[in-house]
Amino acid sequence: MGSKFVILSDIHANLSALKAVIRDFKEKYKPDGIFFLGDIINYGMRPNEVILEIKALSKEYEVMCNLFGNHEKALMDSTHFSRFSSERGRVTLKYTKDILTADSYEYIQSRMQGEGYAEILLNGRSVLCLHGELRDVYWGKLTSESMKEESYSKYDYVLSGHTHFPLHVEMFYAGGCIEFRGKKRTVFMNPGSIGQPRNHNPKAQYLYWDMGTDTFHYNAVEYDIALEQSLYTDAVDVFYKNRLLNGI
Structure with missing residues (x-):
């Protein structure tokens, strides 16, 4: 196994953005594998096209994990449907469910990891992959406070998504080996x-x-935001179209 990876999360059916990212990492890097941390669908207009793109990528690169996010979980498990913070989120998921093809639905059901997390031993290091955080792998948000929990100390790396904010934090827990001063x-x-x-x-x-x-x-x-916005219909709240322009 190689040591170079790209980590992708929260694509949300935005094909233009995904294609721009793929072009970028193919030009800049030579990854050995790809991590998918969930939420490939919903909010955007092209879930089927995004899934086709991910299928193509999976033929080129080893997929290290391919997790359910909270949107895949809510699609497949009605008990999670009520957990959206707004009615517009629930309405949009209904729209997404209506336009998903049978192949896309089957991909989510059989090719993604419904547990919402994965533990991987990679090049001798312990890696935890999850969409949210350990107490709630689908909907939880990893915060500066939750990172202090000792349950994370057994991992060398923790990869998470869901918040839509980039994050890089190095925590040092007690109990490490003497060579590293017990950290x-x-x-x-x-x-x-x-x-x-x-x-x-x-x-x-x-x-x-x-x-x-x-x-x-x-x-x-950068990607063609205007193109992606032009695809929105009245079936989806204009909020999701407008927020693309300002990253909010």
Whole structure:
């Protein structure tokens, strides 16, 4: 297994943003594998096209994980439907469900990991991948407070999505080996969102990670926002169209 990876999260059916990210990492990097941290569907207009693009990528690169996000979970499990914070979110998911093809639905059901998290031993290091956080892998938000929990200390790296904010934090827990002065390092990474960024930067965001050199490149890529906005219909609240312009 190689040591160079791209980490993608929260695509949200935004095909233009995903294609721009793919062009960017193919030009800049030579990844050995790809992490998908969930929420490939909903809010955007092209879930089927995004799934086709991901299928094509899966033929070129090893997929390290392909997690359910809260949107996939709500699509497949009606008990999660009420957990959206707004009615417009529920209405949009109904619209997404209506336009999904049978092939797309089957892909989500059989090719994505419904547990919402994965533990991977990678190049001798322990990696936790999850959409949210350990107490709620679908809907929870990893915060500076929750990172203090000792349950994360057994991992060398924690990859998460869901917040739509890029994040890089290195925590040092007690109980490490004497060579490191009794400290255990865990690196937390969130690549930000490709299709619905909320950090006031409308560019499509992703992370390149080289384990071999312990380097992390957080990337923000321009894409044709106007094109993606032009595809919205009255079936989806205009809020999701407008927010693309300002990254909110």
